[in-house]
Amino acid sequence: GQNIDQPTEMTATEGAIVQINCTYQTSGFNGLFWYQQHAGEAPTFLSYNVLDGLEEKGRFSSFLSRSKGYSYLLLKELQMKDSASYLCAVSDSNYQLIWGAGTKLIIKP
Amino acid sequence: GAVVSQHPSRVICKSGTSVKIECRSLDFQATTMFWYRQFPKQSLMLMATSNEGSKATYEQGVEKDKFLINHASLTLSTLTVTSAHPEDSSFYICSASYSGTGSSPLHFGNGTRLTVT
Numbered sequence: 001g002q003n004i005d006q007p008t009e010m011t012a013t014e015g016a017i018v019q020i021n022c023t024y025q026t027s028g029f030n031g032l033f034w035y036q037q038h039a040g041e042a043p044t045f046l047s048y049n050v051l052d053g054l055e056e057k058g059r060f061s062s063f064l065s066r067s068k069g070y071s072y073l074l075l076k077e078l079q080m081k082d083s084a085s086y087l088c089a090v091s092d093s094n095y096q097l098i099w100g101a102g103t104k105l106i107i108k109p
Numbered sequence: 110g111a112v113v114s115q116h117p118s119r120v121i122c123k124s125g126t127s128v129k130i131e132c133r134s135l136d137f138q139a140t141t142m143f144w145y146r147q148f149p150k151q152s153l154m155l156m157a158t159s160n161e162g163s164k165a166t167y168e169q170g171v172e173k174d175k176f177l178i179n180h181a182s183l184t185l186s187t188l189t190v191t192s193a194h195p196e197d198s199s200f201y202i203c204s205a206s207y208s209g210t211g212s213s214p215l216h217f218g219n220g221t222r223l224t225v226t
Contacts, residue, residue: 033214042115042202042217043153087152097215101152 002026004100006088011106012078020073020086020103028093034062034073035087037102043087046073075105083107112136115203115218122193123226130188130221132203138183139205143215144176147200159186193225 003025012018024032031050035043049055049064049071061074073086088100112135122128132142140161145153157178158166165178177189186205190197200222204215 040200040222042204042220043215045214045216048214097155099153099155 002090002092002098004088004090004098006086006100006103008101009104009106011108012075014078014080014107014109016078017074017076018078018105020075020088020105022071022073022088022100024069024071024088024090024098024100026090026092026098029066030091030093030095032062032064032071033089033091033097034071035089037085037087039084046086078107080107080109113139113203113205113216113218115221117221118219119222119224121224121226124194125192127189127191128193128223130190130201130203130223132186132188132205132218134184134205134216137205139186140183142180142186142203142205144178144186144188145202145204147202147220153202156188190223193223195225198223198225 006022031048033048034046036046037043047055047062049062052064052066054061054063059076064071085102085104087102089097091097114133114135116131120128142159144156146156147153155168156171159178159180161180161183167173175191180186200220202217202220204217206213206215
């Protein structure tokens with residue numbers, strides 16, 4: 001079966017760095033997405049990786065290793081507004097999105 | 110950037126009535142739109158994939174006669190919850206992408222919180 005694993009919840013301190021991991025097992029691979037979702041709101045797109053390596057976009061970076069079925073989202077200089085759920089999603093061989101359950105990130109002052 | 114508009118944002122209805130939710134892509138043509146449902150503290154659950162001009166493809170366990178989807182144009186898809194019951198209370202979210210495939214990011218509407226009393 002197809003499976004996406006990410007931690008349920010993480011806690012970090014304002015100003016620090018946090019890494020949210022995502023491992024996947026899917027039938028085929030056509031890219032991995034990270035989305036941010038604040039409570040009661042719809043998800044917003046953060047990043048897309050289809051090739052191995054690190055993609056940097058401001059305070060957020062996303063890494064992919066296809067051979068390991070692994071990705072992480074790195075958030076730097078954490079701000080209170082970064083408190084949200086972070087969703088990992090993989091596009092499989094049929095270009096269908098397989099969603100992880102999301103990681104709730106709690107930022108403490 | 111791509112904008113997807115969803116309306117209404119909140120709706121309260123009585124059990125047995127029907128509710129229509131609209132999803133519009135404002136600045137691009139969306140051949141494919143997706144409808145999700147999300148219960149509190151749970152991840153997104155894909156309900157159906159809506160293709161312009163053809164019948165929607167429903168995920169297993171989703172009743173197509175209860176959740177009617179119409180994608181009449183390249184910029185509008187609607188989801189109608191028929192004969193709503195309290196267990197249908199949830200957060201419904203639509204999304205669309207430029208290409209309709211899983212290689213371009215989805216852009217989400219703001220969601221509709223449905224409460225059935």
